[in-house]
Amino acid sequence: MGDVVRYDPSFARKSDVVGHLGLSPEQKLTSALCMLAYGSPADQLDDYMRMGKSIVLEVFRKFCRAIVGMYSSTYLRAPTPAGLRILLHKASQRGFPGMIGSIDCMHWEWRNCPTSWTGQYLGHNRKPTIIFEAVASYNTWI
CATH class of the missing domain: 1.10.10 (Arc Repressor Mutant, subunit A)
Structure with a gap:
């Protein structure tokens, strides 16, 4: 702030x-x-x-x-050409050619969800869930 x-x-x-x-x-x-x-x-x-x-x-x-x-200069900058080559090479070695990063999410069952909140958090399996999202990359400093 x-x-x-x-x-x-x-x-x-x-x-x-x-x-x-x-x-x-x-x-x-x-x-x-x-x-x-x-x-x-x-x-x-x-x-x-x-x-x-x-x-x-x-x-x-x-x-x-x-x-x-x-x-923007610290966190929102575009990757350098050398950095992109490293990311593409590592991803290719791991069986993901052409990938420079990955976004993934999962539903986690919220067993101790307060009863009054249950309706807001009902997931696809009709149980309260929270969605966790993650961004993965070989190296975040590139």
């Missing part, structure tokens, strides 16, 4: 002309993360976050721009 507020001062809490405090950075970031993590539409968050739909969308756009602006 501190990084985002430093990168884009519009995330900081400000007061209006009358002196009323505006939205907190926590509210703004939580709304953006809810949209990303849960696929929540902006109009669903207006009651929950006490933010208007247009503000939620504006915050979401600014959040995405801030993350790309701050972290």
